[in-house]
Amino acid sequence: MCNDHHGLEQARNLAAAAGSPLNRRLFLGGAAAAAVGGFALLTAGPAAAATSQNGWPASTTLPLSTLTVGAVTFPQGVRSGAPHTILGYVARRFNNEVETLRKGECWGYNFRTISGSSSYSNHASGTAIDVNAPEHFLGASGTFSAAQVRAIRSILAACDGVVRWGGDYSTRKDEMHFELNRGPSDPAVAALARKLGGSSSTPAPAPTSPTWRVVRRGQQGYYVVALQRLLRQHGRTLTVDGVFGSGTEAQVIGFQRSRGLVADGIVGAKTWTALQVTRQEGSRGHAVFGIQHCVSVKGFRTTQDGIFGPGTKSVVIAFQRSKGLAADGVVGPRTWAALVA
Numbered sequence: 001m002c003n004d005h006h007g008l009e010q011a012r013n014l015a016a017a018a019g020s021p022l023n024r025r026l027f028l029g030g031a032a033a034a035a036v037g038g039f040a041l042l043t044a045g046p047a048a049a050a051t052s053q054n055g056w057p058a059s060t061t062l063p064l065s066t067l068t069v070g071a072v073t074f075p076q077g078v079r080s081g082a083p084h085t086i087l088g089y090v091a092r093r094f095n096n097e098v099e100t101l102r103k104g105e106c107w108g109y110n111f112r113t114i115s116g117s118s119s120y121s122n123h124a125s126g127t128a129i130d131v132n133a134p135e136h137f138l139g140a141s142g143t144f145s146a147a148q149v150r151a152i153r154s155i156l157a158a159c160d161g162v163v164r165w166g167g168d169y170s171t172r173k174d175e176m177h178f179e180l181n182r183g184p185s186d187p188a189v190a191a192l193a194r195k196l197g198g199s200s201s202t203p204a205p206a207p208t209s210p211t212w213r214v215v216r217r218g219q220q221g222y223y224v225v226a227l228q229r230l231l232r233q234h235g236r237t238l239t240v241d242g243v244f245g246s247g248t249e250a251q252v253i254g255f256q257r258s259r260g261l262v263a264d265g266i267v268g269a270k271t272w273t274a275l276q277v278t279r280q281e282g283s284r285g286h287a288v289f290g291i292q293h294c295v296s297v298k299g300f301r302t303t304q305d306g307i308f309g310p311g312t313k314s315v316v317i318a319f320q321r322s323k324g325l326a327a328d329g330v331v332g333p334r335t336w337a338a339l340v341a
């Protein structure tokens with residue numbers, strides 16, 4: 001767990017920039033919290049008026065939602081609504097693009113004050129997460145490679161200034177730490193949550209059709225393996241080598257003709273939809289090999305034996321959670337589309 005010394009830095013920044021009503025309120029809130037004193041009072045007393053450094057209510061009775069990404073469930077979750085959507089997005093992309101999250105090394109909501117201060121940590125409002133804490137410990141800098149930092153920058157850029165990384169603190173770094181740095185009434189928070197597919201206050205909206213990767217001759221990779229396995233599942237004869245050559249193309253065209261699809265050899269949404277088959281615990285065969293290959297490549301390792309057993313089911317559930325899909329362990333069109341994405 002980070003010690004959130006940076007909350008103090010944030011308070012100073014807010015004091016310096018106390019031009020806006022939000023910033024003034026935040027700073028006064030911090031000062032009031034400091035005035036009432038120590039940790040015992042904060043945990044024992046009424047917390048209704050308290051806010052953490054970023055202006056979100058800090059209390060022992062917050063609405064919290066479970067946050068599970070990959071193999072990790074963040075203890076106590078994070079604040080429901082927009083913070084859950086936004087921090088979940090950050091954690092999923094971190095897990096997929098920066099570093100696999102590790103069990104027991106990630107933290108979310110925690111009702112506590114900042115170390116060395118009586119102000120509330122942003123963890124106390126459920127609006128901050130720590131990821132792989134032991135490797136990126138408080139005060140250390142340079143714990144990520146240049147490529148990892150580029151990936152973190154890409155995630156932050158997608159968050160439109162709403163998320164701040166502890167590695168960007170000007171004084172003592174906290175590279176494990178990501179937090180919302182806008183208050184609950186800032187319209188940028190709700191706008192970002194909507195953009196990321198959640199709502200500012202309610203669960204995700206009605207699902208739309210899955211988006212499928214378009215695959216054609218000349219490509220290679222795990223998604224071509226999945227394609228070749230699905231073609232085999234439909235009784236077509238070809239080598240499963242992950243390379244989309246002329247042999248694979250001929251089989252795609254044959255499959256498309258058999259289904260009355262445009263026979264162009266290009267695998268888009270219509271062809272994928274016709275190819276995919278629902279698979280679940282107890283299933284066996286080529287499609288299961290394809291599922292096991294894709295989840296393994298994406299960091300959810302499982303035995304690739306073509307048998308959909310309990311182990312495959314658990315990694316499928318973990319994969320579904322990481323993508324914000326219904327985590328039921330059943331591989332249908334949405335999960336297939338995410339597997340080959």
Ligand SMILES: [Zn+2]
Pocket residue numbers: 001002003004123128129130176177178
């Ligand atoms: Zn933290």
